[in-house]
Amino acid sequence: SWILSVYHDSFPPQNTSLCGCDKCLKEYDPWFSELMNASPEPFLAMKSNISQDTFTWWKGIQFEKRSFSYYNTTVERIFQVFPPSPDFAESSPDHCRTCAVVGNFGNLNGSRYGPLIDFHDIVIRMNHGRTKGFEKDVGTKTTHHVMYPQSSTNLDNTTHLVLFPFKISDLQWLLKSLTQGIIIQHKSDTYTVVILSPAFMKYVHFVWLKNKGHYPSTGFLTLILSMHMCDEVSVFGFGADRAGNWNHYYEILKNQRLRTGNHHGNLEYELIQELYQRQKISFFRGW
DSSP: OHHHHHHHHHSOOOOOOOOSSSSOTTSOOHHHHHHHHTOOOSBOOTTOOOOHHHHHHHHTTTTOOSOHHHHHHHHHHHHHHSOOOOOOOOOBTTBOOEEEEEOOBGGGTTOOOHHHHHTSSEEEEETTOOOTTOHHHHOSOOSEEEEOGGGOOOBOTTOEEEEOOSSHHHHHHHHHHHHHTOSBSOTTSTTSEEEBOHHHHHHIIIIISTTOSSSOOHHHHHHHHHHHHOSEEEEESOSOOTTSOOOBTTSOOOOTTOOOTTSOHHHHHHHHHHHHHTTSEEEEOOO
16 A cells, blocks of 8 residues: 555664564564554654654644644754654563553452562553553552643552653643653663654554544554563553453443544454454453
């Protein structure tokens, strides 16, 4: 397709060496490989500036009014404050990096997945996802926490902040938080903060979701990101509960008509099921 060809022209092919897992994500599958090979670099870095076209798409997500040059100046200021994002190690035949992507939906209640989640090398939680009081079902370990200003929470010194910026003010919020030590207690740690690139958001929207919905959900973005970070991915807390409700495990269900807002939740869920059926991820439904 034309979308895939555009991305193929711009980015190097995915590393093809296999990992030490029983079932490795990198094993060839034409459908999956084409989608993954189209990806740009997931995280913002000093040398990987986004294009004007990508910025134009990104600024429409939450109706950003400021200019491309203002965005670039803001990013430059961020990289003056903290070091660039780390490069994740390439897959290796003698190592298996495992990821647990923990969503926030109510199907985790009563699941008793906690020990299984904590067994993974990398445990990624999102937004208001919490562990206290829910340890048996969601575990205790968090190595990476995805958030943006409206969902921010204080992090301890074992957790990396993964910022998903939806507008320039989100980047400015990070800058303020870093310089004032608001959201994170160990800003001297070289790799405390990584920032998802708007180019990666656009890639997920166009290549994975075929431009459906206004923009991808945080959960789906996190899942696709995890497949670039790990060799083996397990997904928890995604989708509706047994009764069809899209509620959160840490809230009492009051509204049984909750849906997925600006996101194409049904398509995202279908893709998660497709990944599971193709044995690219393990998918734990909770029921």
